[in-house]
Amino acid sequence: MSDSTSLVNTxxxxxxxxxxxPKTLPPVLVAPATADEKNxxxxxxxxxxxxxxxxxxxEFDSSFVGPDxxxxxxxxxxxxxxxxxxPLSIFGHADPVGDDIYxxxxxxxxxxxxxxxxxxxxxxxxxxxxDSEGINDKWGxxxxxxxxSTLGITDTTPxxxxxxxxxxxxxxxxxxxxxxxxxxxxxxxxxxGKGASASGIGDMQGCSEFNPVLMFSKAENDKFAADKDKTAxxxxxxxxxxxxxxxxxxxxxxxIGKWPCPSARDASIxxxxxxxxxxxxxxxxxxxxxxxxxxxxxxxxxxxxxxxxSGSPCEGAKKIVTFKVIFQRFPGLGGKDEERGxxxxxxxxxxxxxxxxxxxxxxxxxxxxxxxxxxAAIIEIFGTTYEVSPKDxxxxxNTIQGVQRRLDMLGYHPGAIDGTVGTDTDDSVLKLQAxxxxxxxxxxxxAVNPTGPYSQATQDLLKSLIGE
Amino acid sequence: xxxxxxxxxxxxxxxxxxxxAVNGEPDATHPDVDDRGFLTPEFGPVVSVTQGKTVTVRLxxxxxxxxxxxxxxxxxxxxxxxxxxxxxxxxxxxxxDVQVTGVNGGTDSKTERLQVKFGEFILFELHVTVFKELTxxxxxxxxxINGGGANGTAPVANIAAVMQKVQDIWGHYGIKIGVKPTxxxxxxxxxxxxxxxxxxxxxxxxxxxxxxxxxxxxxxxYFVGQIAGAAPGLITLxxxxxxxxxxxxxxSNPGIxxxxxxxxxxxxYVMFWANDLAHxxxxxxxxxxxxxxxxxxxxxxxWSRRQLMQNRNELAGVSPFPANQLNNRPRxxxxxxxxxxxxxxxxxxxxxxxxxxxxxxxxxxxxxxxxNSPAGPF
Numbered sequence: 103m104s105d106s107t108s109l110v111n112t113x114x115x116x117x118x119x120x121x122x123x124p125k126t127l128p129p130v131l132v133a134p135a136t137a138d139e140k141n142x143x144x145x146x147x148x149x150x151x152x153x154x155x156x157x158x159x160x161e162f163d164s165s166f167v168g169p170d171x172x173x174x175x176x177x178x179x180x181x182x183x184x185x186x187x188x189p190l191s192i193f194g195h196a197d198p199v200g201d202d203i204y205x206x207x208x209x210x211x212x213x214x215x216x217x218x219x220x221x222x223x224x225x226x227x228x229x230x231x232x233d234s235e236g237i238n239d240k241w242g243x244x245x246x247x248x249x250x251s252t253l254g255i256t257d258t259t260p261x262x263x264x265x266x267x268x269x270x271x272x273x274x275x276x277x278x279x280x281x282x283x284x285x286x287x288x289x290x291x292x293x294x295g296k297g298a299s300a301s302g303i304g305d306m307q308g309c310s311e312f313n314p315v316l317m318f319s320k321a322e323n324d325k326f327a328a329d330k331d332k333t334a335x336x337x338x339x340x341x342x343x344x345x346x347x348x349x350x351x352x353x354x355x356x357x358i359g360k361w362p363c364p365s366a367r368d369a370s371i372x373x374x375x376x377x378x379x380x381x382x383x384x385x386x387x388x389x390x391x392x393x394x395x396x397x398x399x400x401x402x403x404x405x406x407x408x409x410x411x412s413g414s415p416c417e418g419a420k421k422i423v424t425f426k427v428i429f430q431r432f433p434g435l436g437g438k439d440e441e442r443g444x445x446x447x448x449x450x451x452x453x454x455x456x457x458x459x460x461x462x463x464x465x466x467x468x469x470x471x472x473x474x475x476x477x478a479a480i481i482e483i484f485g486t487t488y489e490v491s492p493k494d495x496x497x498x499x500n501t502i503q504g505v506q507r508r509l510d511m512l513g514y515h516p517g518a519i520d521g522t523v524g525t526d527t528d529d530s531v532l533k534l535q536a537x538x539x540x541x542x543x544x545x546x547x548x549a550v551n552p553t554g555p556y557s558q559a560t561q562d563l564l565k566s567l568i569g570e
Numbered sequence: 571x572x573x574x575x576x577x578x579x580x581x582x583x584x585x586x587x588x589x590x591a592v593n594g595e596p597d598a599t600h601p602d603v604d605d606r607g608f609l610t611p612e613f614g615p616v617v618s619v620t621q622g623k624t625v626t627v628r629l630x631x632x633x634x635x636x637x638x639x640x641x642x643x644x645x646x647x648x649x650x651x652x653x654x655x656x657x658x659x660x661x662x663x664x665x666x667d668v669q670v671t672g673v674n675g676g677t678d679s680k681t682e683r684l685q686v687k688f689g690e691f692i693l694f695e696l697h698v699t700v701f702k703e704l705t706x707x708x709x710x711x712x713x714x715i716n717g718g719g720a721n722g723t724a725p726v727a728n729i730a731a732v733m734q735k736v737q738d739i740w741g742h743y744g745i746k747i748g749v750k751p752t753x754x755x756x757x758x759x760x761x762x763x764x765x766x767x768x769x770x771x772x773x774x775x776x777x778x779x780x781x782x783x784x785x786x787x788x789x790x791x792y793f794v795g796q797i798a799g800a801a802p803g804l805i806t807l808x809x810x811x812x813x814x815x816x817x818x819x820x821x822s823n824p825g826i827x828x829x830x831x832x833x834x835x836x837x838x839y840v841m842f843w844a845n846d847l848a849h850x851x852x853x854x855x856x857x858x859x860x861x862x863x864x865x866x867x868x869x870x871x872x873w874s875r876r877q878l879m880q881n882r883n884e885l886a887g888v889s890p891f892p893a894n895q896l897n898n899r900p901r902x903x904x905x906x907x908x909x910x911x912x913x914x915x916x917x918x919x920x921x922x923x924x925x926x927x928x929x930x931x932x933x934x935x936x937x938x939x940x941x942n943s944p945a946g947p948f
Contacts, residue, residue, distance in 0.1 A: 425577045425579055425580065426581070427581050428580065428581070430583065431613070431695055432613050432695075436608050436613060437608075471577075484585065484635075485634075486573055486633075487572035488574075488633075489572050489574045490576075490577050491576055492578070493577065493578040494578075510581075511578065511581055511582065513582035514584075515587060525872070529872065529873075532607075532871060533606070536606050536608075536609065536925050537607045542871060542928070543871050544870075544872055568580075
């Protein structure tokens with residue numbers, strides 16, 4: 103784990119880059135032929151670096167690339183400068199939710215979106231825009247609005263295929279930039295397949311959900327499956343939804359006719375399955391233990407991809423942590439978002455090692471924080487500096503601290519999370535009960551046994567609200 | 571000063587809250603804040619003020635820098651205004667006291683919001699209900715009870731001081747207690763200095779007392795030495811008998827009886843009498859005990875304890891309250907009235923919100939409706 107982290111050159115809120123550990127090939131021994139024969143030696147494909155863009159840079163369940171992705175393209179430009187002759191290939195990935203075909207399409211579309219951006223292929227974006235290929239990935243008005251907003255265009259008239267060419271081109275020039283904010287692009291000839299195939303064989307592919315970087319334990323998956331609200335599941339699964347660009351050793355050459363991956367547009371998964379590990383079924387199961395690629399090395403079903411990314415710093419599950427801080431006028435979940443939340447308020451997010459981000463709170467008061475694990479973050483808002491530190495886990499529900507923690511998470515003011523019930527904790531429990539149409543008894547069971555846990559009813563109520 | 575915040579997935583931050591501005595006995599300018607939950611229609615806490623009066627309420631920064639520039643504004647200055655700070659700019663302190671003046675309660679009441687803003691952004695809302703003032707007259711009676719062949723003694727309560735505190739308590743809900751001159755009478759019952767609450771009917775001593783020197787169109791409050799007839803282990807210190815209750819039990823008149831003490835027990839704090847008298851006036855206004863729970867099945871949570879209509883007027887024990895003593899809670903003196911009285915007396919809050927899960931709530935509204943009803947409370 104630590105050796106992988108040390109190889110990460112740079113990270114952003116939505117991705118990272120890294121050099122791959124050097125690989126030493128075993129010496130090749132050549133024996134003389136005895137007849138009119140020849141020996142054939144073929145170098146294995148060797149990857150030298152990687153770039154990853156995370157799910158957060160795409161619209162939810164979509165292949166549309168948001169404007170914040172500019173930060174990751176700057177990293178890509180830096181990496182490209184370091185490895186100018188390394189051929190590239192793009193790999194899109196989905197999370198292990200839904201079916202293989204759907205995820206093959208979505209992961210392929212995300213790979214195509216990146217390829218189109220880098221090569222300024224507006225025709226490819228028009229395909230993505232106009233044909234959702236039977237999945238939910240409809241760019242639609244939202245994408246047009248995002249692009250126009252990013253470009254400062256106030257025009258709201260409907261677009262045509264003709265006007266979209268210009269819009270796409272301008273947007274690509276705006277977000278696909280280098281560290282000097284100048285447009286950055288990669289010619290098709292610099293990809294591994296050299297753009298030889300119209301469908302981008304060797305240049306880009308969608309790996310469906312075959313290569314997740316983390317797999318829930320069975321218990322985790324069962325818990326998520328039981329939750330009606332899939333927000334927590336989707337958040338936990340976010341590291342799996344990613345796009346990688348692998349940099350191959352300069353001089354690497356492929357025969358696209360023998361390339362093992364189907365094209366990014368091909369919904370067929372037969373070629374993928376042909377390259378699966380023999381124990382792929384087990385790898386794809388939710389097993390007793392939670393697994394992560396850079397620790398257990400058994401989450402990728404495709405052995406071809408597994409080999410390409412062996413030791414890659416871009417294929418870790420815990421490089422990024424995501425959480426929300428929601429500013430509200432009153433505690434709990436009552437009322438509408440705009441009644442409860444302090445929305446549209448400007449804030450600055452400062453994360454160690456990342457550029458400052460200035461934005462506005464969402465309608466419900468949300469500030470979404472995406473940061474590398476181990477970084478420090480502060481949110482400057484309302485004349486106040488909030489030093490936020492993410493926690494991996496929280497205290498058990500059957501402890502007083504666990505109840506205090508959850509009350510605090512809901513915005514009540516239970517006082518110090520210290521395991522001691524005082525007036526603030528007592529008052530917060532009463533407010534929790536009032537807000538959820540429960541008898542406001544302050545949890546009599548706990549009160550008559552002050553060192554004991556809160557009642558199962560209180561624990562269940564908190565669990566229903568927080569999911570933990 | 572920065573705010574340190576641990577976050578597990580989702581953290582909701584509420585920067586401010588509101589509370590009673592002082593932690594002492596009730597007075598005319600520091601009302602309770604009803605902050606029992608955050609449901610529609612108010613969402614935020616509620617405080618009340620009488621039209622023409624000015625009260626102080628405290629806003630507190632819980633997760634906000636003291637240096638953050640905050641402004642308090644009224645959403646409708648024709649209903650209430652912010653008297654201090656006059657320009658609305660709140661001090662750079664953790665606790666910030668704000669004075670609001672009720673301007674117009676309409677035909678009965680109006681509610682607007684006190685908004686705390688950072689720039690244009692509303693960080694917090696306190697609902698302010700302005701009540702049009704209603705006057706209810708009270709006639710105090712100092713009753714000497716002879717009995718058993720012995721002459722009784724006059725009650726020791728400082729009636730004037732007690733009535734002032736009662737005015738302070740009910741004044742926050744737009745109800746002015748008009749205090750009539752104290753009248754003195756002597757009655758003869760079975761036991762000297764004591765009125766027996768049994769039988770509780772038209773032939774009992776209670777009914778006889780309520781018929782003594784009755785002054786119509788006022789609440790007749792009879793101060794006596796003791797009230798006998800309580801269940802074993804309990805002492806009755808007050809009785810509040812509304813018109814419906816009096817009628818149901820065949821009594822001559824509604825009224826209130828307030829005792830100086832009980833067997834082996836004598837009051838000494840003015841507030842102790844005042845709290846009980848204010849409580850019995852609540853009954854006169856048809857309020858019931860908190861959720862109508864009666865001893866021994868009374869409610870034992872901290873919120874009930876804050877309320878004027880909690881059935882127990884004090885808990886045994888001293889601060890910190892021992893848990894489950896006599897099966898009583900709360901463990902905390904959260905009444906907002908300090909520990910000066912030492913024995914954990916109930917609070918003085920008359921509720922403004924109506925929690926949907928409670929059958930009896932919004933006590934201020936109920937009280938005012940009774941007063942405003944065609945028959946009146948008498």
